[in-house]
Amino acid sequence: MNQSTKHNRRLVLASRPTGAPSNDNFRLEQTDIPKPADGQVLLRTVFLSLDPYMRGRMSDAPSYAEPVAIDDVMVGGTVNRVVESKLEGFSAGDWVLSYTCGWQDYALSDGTMLINLGTGPTHPSLALGLLGMPGFTAYMGLLDIGAPKEGETLVVAAATGPVGATVGQIGKLKGCRVVGVAGGPEKCDFAVKELGFDTCIDHYADDFDQQLAAACGDGIDVYFENVGGKVFDGVLPLLNTKARIPVCGLVARYNATELPEGPDRLSLLMGTILTKRLKVQGFIIFDDYGYRYDEFYQQMSRWYADGKIKYREQVVDGLEQAPEAFAGMLEGKNFGKLVVRVGEDD
Amino acid sequence: MNQSTKHNRRLVLASRPTGAPSNDNFRLEQTDIPKPADGQVLLRTVFLSLDPYMRGRMSDAPSYAEPVAIDDVMVGGTVNRVVESKLEGFSAGDWVLSYTCGWQDYALSDGTMLINLGTGPTHPSLALGLLGMPGFTAYMGLLDIGAPKEGETLVVAAATGPVGATVGQIGKLKGCRVVGVAGGPEKCDFAVKELGFDTCIDHYADDFDQQLAAACGDGIDVYFENVGGKVFDGVLPLLNTKARIPVCGLVARYNATELPEGPDRLSLLMGTILTKRLKVQGFIIFDDYGYRYDEFYQQMSRWYADGKIKYREQVVDGLEQAPEAFAGMLEGKNFGKLVVRVGEDD
Numbered sequence: 064m065n066q067s068t069k070h071n072r073r074l075v076l077a078s079r080p081t082g083a084p085s086n087d088n089f090r091l092e093q094t095d096i097p098k099p100a101d102g103q104v105l106l107r108t109v110f111l112s113l114d115p116y117m118r119g120r121m122s123d124a125p126s127y128a129e130p131v132a133i134d135d136v137m138v139g140g141t142v143n144r145v146v147e148s149k150l151e152g153f154s155a156g157d158w159v160l161s162y163t164c165g166w167q168d169y170a171l172s173d174g175t176m177l178i179n180l181g182t183g184p185t186h187p188s189l190a191l192g193l194l195g196m197p198g199f200t201a202y203m204g205l206l207d208i209g210a211p212k213e214g215e216t217l218v219v220a221a222a223t224g225p226v227g228a229t230v231g232q233i234g235k236l237k238g239c240r241v242v243g244v245a246g247g248p249e250k251c252d253f254a255v256k257e258l259g260f261d262t263c264i265d266h267y268a269d270d271f272d273q274q275l276a277a278a279c280g281d282g283i284d285v286y287f288e289n290v291g292g293k294v295f296d297g298v299l300p301l302l303n304t305k306a307r308i309p310v311c312g313l314v315a316r317y318n319a320t321e322l323p324e325g326p327d328r329l330s331l332l333m334g335t336i337l338t339k340r341l342k343v344q345g346f347i348i349f350d351d352y353g354y355r356y357d358e359f360y361q362q363m364s365r366w367y368a369d370g371k372i373k374y375r376e377q378v379v380d381g382l383e384q385a386p387e388a389f390a391g392m393l394e395g396k397n398f399g400k401l402v403v404r405v406g407e408d409d
Numbered sequence: 410m411n412q413s414t415k416h417n418r419r420l421v422l423a424s425r426p427t428g429a430p431s432n433d434n435f436r437l438e439q440t441d442i443p444k445p446a447d448g449q450v451l452l453r454t455v456f457l458s459l460d461p462y463m464r465g466r467m468s469d470a471p472s473y474a475e476p477v478a479i480d481d482v483m484v485g486g487t488v489n490r491v492v493e494s495k496l497e498g499f500s501a502g503d504w505v506l507s508y509t510c511g512w513q514d515y516a517l518s519d520g521t522m523l524i525n526l527g528t529g530p531t532h533p534s535l536a537l538g539l540l541g542m543p544g545f546t547a548y549m550g551l552l553d554i555g556a557p558k559e560g561e562t563l564v565v566a567a568a569t570g571p572v573g574a575t576v577g578q579i580g581k582l583k584g585c586r587v588v589g590v591a592g593g594p595e596k597c598d599f600a601v602k603e604l605g606f607d608t609c610i611d612h613y614a615d616d617f618d619q620q621l622a623a624a625c626g627d628g629i630d631v632y633f634e635n636v637g638g639k640v641f642d643g644v645l646p647l648l649n650t651k652a653r654i655p656v657c658g659l660v661a662r663y664n665a666t667e668l669p670e671g672p673d674r675l676s677l678l679m680g681t682i683l684t685k686r687l688k689v690q691g692f693i694i695f696d697d698y699g700y701r702y703d704e705f706y707q708q709m710s711r712w713y714a715d716g717k718i719k720y721r722e723q724v725v726d727g728l729e730q731a732p733e734a735f736a737g738m739l740e741g742k743n744f745g746k747l748v749v750r751v752g753e754d755d
Contacts (some may be wrong), residue, residue: 119684291679310683313676329678330659333637337656337691338465344690345683389674 065381066107066168066406071096072382073167076131080121080368083318083393089137089386092101096169096213103171104150106143106164111382111403112191113139113389115307115314137166137385140196141405142180142187150174156182160190166385168405187408192225192400193374194363196348201229202359203352204309205287206237208344215284216303218275220244220294222254222263223375225400226311230287230371231260242278244294246395253398258373272297282306290314299332310345318393375399411727412453412514412752417442418728419513422477426467429664429739434467435483435732442515444656444698449517450496452510457728457749458537459485459735461660483512483731486542487751488526488533494601495610496520499576506536512731514751531753538571538746539720540709542694545621546657547575549698551633552583554655556692559584561630562649564621566640568600568609571746572657577606577634578718579619585631588624590640593740599744618643628652636660648685656691664739667697 066072077090099105120138123130131138141164145157150173153159162176168201180190192198211217217234221227222243231254234241243254243263254263264274275297282303288295291313302308346352352359365370377399379388385403388405392401412418416439423436466484469476477484487510491503496519499505504526510516526536538544543702544702557563563580567573568589577600589600589609600609610620621643628649634641637659648654682689692698698705712718723745725734733747738747 288679291676295675295679310679313680313683319676322672322674322677325673326668327671327674328668329641329674330637330665331668332430332675332678333634333641333656333689334659336689337659340688340691340693340697342688343679343682345686349687351686 065295067155069096070094071167071169073136074382074385075134075136076121077131078133079123080118080318082320084118084386084390085388086390091383093389097171099149099171100149101149103173104148104153104159104177105146106141106159106161106170106172107146108141108143108164108168108170108332108382108405109158109408110142110188110191111139111166111385111405112399113385113392113401113403114197115312115393117389118318118393138221139165139343140191141165142190143170145286153177153179158182158184159189160195166382168382180261188376188378188402189367189374191402192376193229193367193372194360197225197400198229198363199352199356199359201226201233201287202313202363203348203355204346205233205285207352208309208342208346209285209287211237211239211285212346214240216240216242216279216281217285217287218242218244218279218283218298219287220290221314221395222258222260223250223398224289225374226289227287227376228254228258228375228399229372230259230289236366236371240281242275242283244275244290250398253375254376257375258287266294276301280350285309287311288313299335302341304339306339306341308341310343310344311348314393377401379403381405413620416440417513417515419482419511420728420731421480421482422467424479425469425476426464426653426664428666428738430464430467432732432736437729443517445495445517447495449519450494450499450505450523451492452505452507452516452518453492454487454488454489454510454514454516454728454751455504456488456534456537457485457512457661457731458487458541458740459731459743459747459749460543461658461739462658464664464739474584482516484508486537487511487513488536489516490710497524499523504528504530504533506541512728514728522715534724534748535713535720535724536669537559537748538722539575539713539718540706543571543692544575544709545698545702547572547579547633547706548709548711549694549701550655550657550692551576551579552629553698554688554692555633555653555750557583557585557631557633560586562586562588562625562627563631563633564588564590564629564634564644566612566636567741568606568662569596569744570635571720572635573633574600574604574745575720576635579605580631581605582717585597586627588621588629590621590636596744599721603721624648629710631655633657634659645681648681648687650685652685652687654687654689656689657694660739723747725749727751 088101156181160178164170217239219230222245231241241260243260251263254260281302288310289312382405460749482719506524563585565573565576568591577587586608589606597609600606634656635658728751
């Protein structure tokens with residue numbers, strides 16, 4: 064069932080997942096295409112971004128953002144084209160980045176959280192990755208909280224994901240020794256050969272902790288935390304005095320339904336923060352750093368144009384594939400920034 | 410056995426404690442009084458500071474400072490008088506603050522970690538408390554890491570101790586609502602009536618968590634962490650988005666021999682750091698902020714002289730009382746900054 068000009072397809076949250084999400088948690092529906100009123104635009108989705116944070120929105124546990132309501136359209140960033148505009152500043156044919164459309168073909172917008180990308184961006188889906196939330200997260204988290212210095216050791220997991228890959232490449236630009244962590248030899252090879260990481264450890268290896276320790280002979284000065292779980296367990300004893308840990312995600316934990324068995328290491332973590340004088344800081348990119356988006360956009364566009372930062376994308380075709388692709392991403396099955404091609408580019 | 414002019418008494422570390430320290434971990438010895446060579450001064454101890462961090466120095470577990478060696482004199486800050494000087498800048502009779510003398514009557518110094526307090530400081534022991542390490546810890550940890558804003562809620566434990574009392578009073582000067590935590594009604598009364606805290610919760614209360622929650626109706630914006638344990642457990646669910654947690658001590662844990670039973674809340678803490686965008690940062694006062702000591706000293710002296718910051722001291726008489734007073738402090742038995750009067754002021 065492809066995108067049509069006759070009706071709207073949308074994926075709504077059918078039920079809240081317990082543990083890993085499955086297809087049953089989503090429901091594909093068909094509705095009419097809405098008509099824009101004065102002050103509105105009608106958007107048609109071309110690309111939908113799939114990101115780990117969406118798992119949090121499917122739950123009603125307390126978090127930094129409201130959960131998606133049952134029967135509501137799933138949230139997400141999209142790159143769209145304007146079909147019809149009754150809103151100043153937008154014309155039919157414009158490319159836009161929207162954070163209110165979500166997992167569907169068509170939506171109205173009054174301009175809230177809508178960015179005009181012009182009539183002919185060279186690579187429209189970059190706005191969902193390197194030049195959007197993941198790239199911005201990597202940039203501010205690493206540079207503002209991580210504050211890497213030349214010669215320091217930086218560790219980042221999900222090394223071929225859109226955040227991790229960008230973190231590691233910025234780390235190299237800043238003169239760090241960069242140690243990646245990724246799932247499987249193919250991703251590890253890519254991190255080293257294509258992205259220029261110094262080394263990359265396969266977290267599926269039985270001796271992961273030992274390999275990580277061997278790769279970090281001078282300890283770890285910056286750990287960019289985007290996964291949690293056993294990677295953090297391996298990192299914790301290797302942290303140097305005054306190490307910095309920006310925390311932007313804990314994918315390994317998103318599907319967890321209860322706390323792991325003991326012993327209770329909360330006091331171990333607090334004790335390590337004290338004795339090693341660590342800085343551990345969580346952030347939500349647009350809430351904390353929205354005012355620096357322009358700076359980031361200029362710098363990252365330049366790095367990308369100059370070939371200093373590379374970017375890998377995995378495109379899945381068809382809105383109906385989104386639930387399965389999303390569940391796979393939470394297990395690390397994607398390779399590069401995951402986007403769904405919902406409609407044609409034309 | 411009082412301080413003598415004929416010999417030196419010293420307390421050495423006899424054995425490393427398992428759990429809480431006892432008198433058996435210390436040994437009182439008598440030695441000759443040393444003679445200063447050129448470039449040295451001979452110091453006589455008047456006041457010895459007892460502080461929680463010393464528990465860490467008695468263990469050989471990895472930490473931010475070298476452990477005291479078995480049979481070595483216990484470390485600690487002291488206020489001394491110069492008996493004889495062969496070092497430029499120091500004269501017989503001068504008052505000094507030393508961090509190399511430790512738990513004994515007499516010691517030589519070559520000027521390392523030795524601060525001249527002049528011939529007649531009005532309140533010499535303040536250099537061990539309000540104007541020394543504890544006061545400086547409170548000042549920098551709260552103002553630099555905690556960054557309290559007017560109208561915010563600040564929580565601090567050990568509310569009548571030298572760090573906690575100072576943190577809370579600075580918090581009031583900055584316009585915060587200040588909630589203290591202390592052990593027993595007498596200390597809680599003191600925090601409210603003498604120090605001006607808005608309220609103070611007794612951590613011995615069975616319904617401590619409920620009382621804390623009731624006292625923090627708008628949540629917690631700054632938690633100054635100097636104790637850990639169950640106070641932190643009560644604080645964690647009350648933290649507001651963007652709360653700051655300076656970590657300068659975890660007294661509740663210093664005597665622990667193993668981690669508590671599960672579940673393992675490490676991921677809970679990391680998850681809270683992420684979803685609430687917390688900043689949790691450890692610091693060691695002179696290592697991290699030594700270069701700002703003068704600023705602190707000027708400001709705090711002025712606040713104290715103006716009666717804006719109050720300070721309570723508990724003086725124990727006699728070097729031989731130090732081990733028991735120290736063990737009692739780790740259990741919260743002291744009331745105010747604990748110092749030992751080792752010798753006479755004259």
